[in-house]
Amino acid sequence: MEIMIGIIGLLIGSFGTWLIYGKILKSHSQKILRVAESKAEVIKKDKILQAKEKFLQLKSDHEKEINSRNSKIQVAENKLKQREAVFSQKQEELSRKRKETETIRENLESQLSLVEKKSSELERVQKQHLEQLEAISGLTADEAKNQLIESLKAEAKTEALSYINDIMDEAKINANKESKRIVLQTIQRVATENAIENSVTIFHIDSDEIKGRIIGREGRNIRALEAATGIEIIVDDTPEAIVLSGFDPMRREIARLALHQLVTDGRIHPARIEEVVNKVRKQVEEEMIETGKRTTIDLGIHGLHPELIKLVGKMKYRSSYGQNLLQHSRETANLCAVMASELGLNPKRAKRAGLLHDIGKVSDEDPELPHAILGMKLAEKYKEKPDICNAIGAHHDEVEMTTMIAPVVQVCDAISGARPGARREVVDSYIKRLKDLESLALNYPGVLKTYAIQAGRELRVIVGSEKVSDKDAETLSYEIAKKIQTEMTYPGQVKITVIRETRAVNYAK
Structure with missing residues (x-):
């Protein structure tokens, strides 16, 4: 009996506990639901606010883009209007110039016809003059022209030859001076030594x-x-x-x-x-x-x-x-x-x-x-x-x-x-060779003096103008050169220069 009462009491306590726990759970879930609803409401408001801000930003950007496009369109319209104005101005100027050109062309045509008339008249007059000149001179126009051309050719050829000779003489003088200067300066600027080698x-x-x-x-x-x-x-x-x-x-x-x-x-x-x-x-x-x-x-x-x-x-x-x-x-x-x-x-x-x-x-x-x-x-x-x-x-x-x-x-x-002294050569034999060179040329008739210069590389022969003519001077230089080749031994080559001059001397007393 007591056991049954204990079981019933336990059951009654468990039921009561369950009822109390259910109420507590119900109240807690309601509380959670209310919190969630409040948070949802806050999130909703935030999202709505963000959407409004985004909408306003997009609207502002769109308006800016529209304004920019409108300004560009306006600028393009202004440029187009300016071009239209310039084009119309140029068109007017072109039409004006076209009218002026037509006027000038008409004037030129009239002047050209006048020139043609004058030209034909001038040709007729020239023809008459030529006929008169031919009748007076006894020569045709072609014959006179040929004679004039030939005379001009001869005159031009003479002047050209004279000019060429002057240029060649001047070039030879300058070339000789320059070559001598370079060679002499080169020799002077380089130190030399005499030969010292022996056997x-x-x-x-x-x-x-x-x-x-x-x-x-x-x-x-x-x-x-x-x-x-x-x-x-x-x-x-x-x-x-x-x-x-x-x-x-x-x-x-x-x-x-x-x-x-x-x-x-x-x-x-x-x-x-x-x-x-x-x-x-x-x-x-x-x-x-x-x-x-x-x-x-x-x-x-x-x-x-x-x-x-x-x-x-x-x-x-x-x-x-x-x-x-x-x-x-x-x-x-x-x-x-x-x-x-x-x-x-x-x-x-x-x-x-x-x-x-x-x-x-x-x-x-x-x-x-x-x-x-x-x-x-x-x-x-x-x-x-x-x-x-x-x-x-x-x-x-x-x-x-x-x-x-x-x-x-x-x-x-x-x-x-x-150069003297560069190669071993006895001084006496060197001097003897120069003397032989001078003596060889002295044996010819008309020769007054001879000088061997440039270490025996050149022989200058002075002749009397009354005994030797210009043509004989050329022959003499050739004969001396041939004789030197056959009778003497020398290094390199020897230049023979024959000098002929005329001197007129008088005394004032």
Whole structure:
């Protein structure tokens, strides 16, 4: 019974709790619903407000765009009106000009008809005059015109020849003056040296006792030296000196240096001689390369092939008619640079060609070729410029000159080699050659005086005007030139100038 009462009480309590909880849930859900409705209302109002603002913004932008378009349309309308006004103005002006043109054309037509009438009348009058002139002169109009043309031709030809002769004489005078000025200034601006090369070298020793050691037992040392160097070694009674004789300066230098090392070392025998000579030969080759480099640096020439530099250094040990080849090439290079500058040419190219113009003399390749051709082939082989190669090959006229540098190199080579003292020549023989040159011309009849000038390159012959005519002067210069060619030996060419003048002299007493 008590259990049943407890169960019923529990049920009644649970039901009551459920009712209370339901009411609480109902009230809470109503409260949540009210909050949600209020928030929804707020969001709704915000959205409506944003929509209104967006609408107003779009409306404002649309109005601005419409106003902008309206203003552009207005501007376009104004421009169109202006163009219409200008067009109408131009149209009016065009119609006015058209009327003026029609008026002018009518006037021109009337004037043209008048001119045609006058022209026909003038032709008729001219025809009458021509007929009268022909009747008076006895010549037709064509014949008179031809005579006038021929006379004008002859007069114009005479004046033209006179004008041409004046221009040619003036050009010759100016050209001679300018060429002499350039050559003289070039020679004066380049320092020169006299030839000092010989075919023998003197090797000085401290005492004559060393001569016996150099000769060796039964002459074996001196024979070994001569065989190794190719130089004749002369040991005679000359005190404290040994003569090294040979025409190759490079061999003489090798022999001199080898002798110096052998004498300094004291060991002189055939095996040692061969060893020292080979060593000295390598030293000389290195010295050649160093000399070539120093030469190119001194002259300001860059970019030469190493083989060309070696050939330039080898020139130090070569000579031409007693003139050191390297000294001659350096001198020619400097002369070329100065002369090219005076003529408005490239001085660097000219200097390069002047330095390389004789490299064919020191090359061992194809010795049968002339040295100018061989030098040109070497320059082409080592990628030198075509104008440089042509200048090298043409400096003795063995190929045709195709550049302006070529004659400059030829002239400077002649200047360097032909001046007195450049090449070894005894002064007495040089003076004798000049005297022979003057005496040869003095033997001709009518010759009063002769002068050999420019180191024997020109012979001036003064003749008596009463004995030799102008025509005889030309014949005399030709005969003297032929006689010099057949009877004398000379470098280059000799210019013969025959001078004939008439002088009238009186005295006022």
